[in-house]
Amino acid sequence: MQPVALNDFIYWVGAIDWDLRNFHGYMTQRGSTYNAYLIMDEKITLIDTVKYYLYDEMIERISKVVDPSKIDIIISNHVEMDHSGGLPRLMELCPNATLITSPNGAKGLETHYKKHWNYKIMKTGDSIQLGKTSLQFILEQMVHWPDNMACYMPQTKILFSNDAFGQHLATSERFDSQYPLDIIMLEAKKYYANIVLPYDTQTQKVLDAVSTLDIAMIAPSHGIIWKDHVGAIVTQYNNWAANKTKEKALIIYDTMWNSTKLIAHAIKNAFEQKHIPVQMYDLKTIHISDIMTDVLDAKYICVGSPTLNNNMLPTVAAFLTYCKGLAPKNRVGLAFGSYGWGGQSVAQVEAILAEMGWKLLPAIKVNYVPDAQLLVTIAQQVFENLHTM
Amino acid sequence: MDKKYECTVCGYIYDPKEGDPDNGIKAGTAFKDIPDDWVCPVCGAGKDQFEPVD
Ligand SMILES: Cc1cc2nc3c(=O)[nH]c(=O)nc-3n(C[C@H](O)[C@H](O)[C@H](O)COP(=O)(O)O)c2cc1C
Ligand SMILES: [Fe+2]
Ligand SMILES: [Fe+2]
Numbered sequence: 001m002q003p004v005a006l007n008d009f010i011y012w013v014g015a016i017d018w019d020l021r022n023f024h025g026y027m028t029q030r031g032s033t034y035n036a037y038l039i040m041d042e043k044i045t046l047i048d049t050v051k052y053y054l055y056d057e058m059i060e061r062i063s064k065v066v067d068p069s070k071i072d073i074i075i076s077n078h079v080e081m082d083h084s085g086g087l088p089r090l091m092e093l094c095p096n097a098t099l100i101t102s103p104n105g106a107k108g109l110e111t112h113y114k115k116h117w118n119y120k121i122m123k124t125g126d127s128i129q130l131g132k133t134s135l136q137f138i139l140e141q142m143v144h145w146p147d148n149m150a151c152y153m154p155q156t157k158i159l160f161s162n163d164a165f166g167q168h169l170a171t172s173e174r175f176d177s178q179y180p181l182d183i184i185m186l187e188a189k190k191y192y193a194n195i196v197l198p199y200d201t202q203t204q205k206v207l208d209a210v211s212t213l214d215i216a217m218i219a220p221s222h223g224i225i226w227k228d229h230v231g232a233i234v235t236q237y238n239n240w241a242a243n244k245t246k247e248k249a250l251i252i253y254d255t256m257w258n259s260t261k262l263i264a265h266a267i268k269n270a271f272e273q274k275h276i277p278v279q280m281y282d283l284k285t286i287h288i289s290d291i292m293t294d295v296l297d298a299k300y301i302c303v304g305s306p307t308l309n310n311n312m313l314p315t316v317a318a319f320l321t322y323c324k325g326l327a328p329k330n331r332v333g334l335a336f337g338s339y340g341w342g343g344q345s346v347a348q349v350e351a352i353l354a355e356m357g358w359k360l361l362p363a364i365k366v367n368y369v370p371d372a373q374l375l376v377t378i379a380q381q382v383f384e385n386l387h388t389m
Numbered sequence: 390m391d392k393k394y395e396c397t398v399c400g401y402i403y404d405p406k407e408g409d410p411d412n413g414i415k416a417g418t419a420f421k422d423i424p425d426d427w428v429c430p431v432c433g434a435g436k437d438q439f440e441p442v443d
């Protein structure tokens with residue numbers, strides 16, 4: 001258990017959650033890390049902690065640099081327990097340490113831990129002197145909780161960004177030059193799509209603040225530290241926050257007797273004919289958090305469900321509830337499905353697509369099993385309707 | 390002119406000039422005249438979580 005040096009006085013002292021596979025409903029197939037950073041200036045400072053069950057791992061890493069009870073300042077950039085979980089034990093170890101947090105951070109920590117710690121509250125523009133170096137604070141309100149905050153050290157040009165720019169990725173490597181970049185980028189995209197996406201306006205505010213800084217390193221609270229590719233990830237965040245999409249279609253459905261699947265493939269043929277890349281998702285085979293990664297920059301989102309007892313299938317309802325919360329904007333939606341008698345599912349799906357403010361292609365509803373001729377007609381209709389978008 | 394109000398939870402700013410037409414609050418409605426069951430359109434916090442902006 002070793003600390004990793006960012007330079008000659010700042011160390012990564014976090015923890016690696018190799019076995020994590022489900023992070024509040026988000027599938028983390030590559031595990032994650034909780035990043036804590038130790039600054040060895042005149043005032044010994046720790047930025048964030050780790051999940052409670054990895055506290056000992058963090059303490060062991062800190063101990064290789066300094067006696068943890070000597071920490072003077074603890075910064076809590078985010079109340080969520082993946083970063084604050086180590087605080088109760090750490091505050092017992094360092095009872096005289098100053099606990100720095102945001103205005104909503106103090107409220108949130110109190111409601112989580114019921115402790116009246118010695119808080120010092122920071123707002124955007126405030127800064128503290130650590131000795132040779134200093135930290136400037138930037139509130140990241142609602143990226144993605146009310147309490148999120150970042151800090152920037154001008155002397156080293158490091159931005160400690162907390163959840164922003166993070167990725168759920170368990171590795172022993174700490175820097176973006178040491179690990180395949182396409183995997184880091186994909187996990188950053190998945191993180192944005194599943195955590196940050198609802199808050200585009202707030203993210204844009206943070207990006208505006210970040211654009212005024214000279215940044216050599218972005219040290220987030222999960223995954224890899226950005227050093228060689230700072231520009232690339234900031235550009236991606238700007239694209240994502242602007243809801244920029246590509247000519248790409250996703251067809252997401254579930255099916256009981258395959259009729260809805262037949263419709264799904266007829267719709268696929270229309271996109272193929274239009275030379276628009278298309279991806280199929282049977283909800284029985286893929287997790288909704290992985291679908292969201294692709295939703296993040298796809299323009300066309302087609303969602304299909306047969307009718308089950310006057311409703312859409314629960315898997316489709318789960319996807320739509322999740323997607324609606326994450327609120328992707330400026331998409332084109334298409335609802336489809338097969339039914340036997342009442343046939344309510346297609347209108348239910350379409351209502352949710354409309355609630356997200358998406359443009360809609362005419363819905364497709366088929367009684368029981370579509371024959372080959374009908375499938376050709378459906379493909380043709382979708383092809384023609386795509387001209388109107 | 391009526392004051393703007395900021396949601397202390399998420400930072401959303403209610404501007405009386407714009408109102409919140411998506412949620413039935415017409416442009417020109419002062420913050421005090423918004424119904425009590427109105428919530429922040431970004432985070433869902435109640436009216437009591439708002440503070441006037443100077
Ligand atoms: C990704 C994420 C998003 C959240 N979004 C909201 C929200 O929109 N509104 C809210 O009131 N709380 C939100 N919360 C806070 C949770 O509801 C809160 O942490 C709650 O205490 C969790 O309860 P549990 O321990 O039963 O899961 C969110 C939490 C997470 C992790
Ligand atoms: Fe978080
Ligand atoms: Fe986190």
Ligand SMILES: [Fe+2]
Nearest residue numbers: 396399429432
């Ligand atoms: Fe709000």
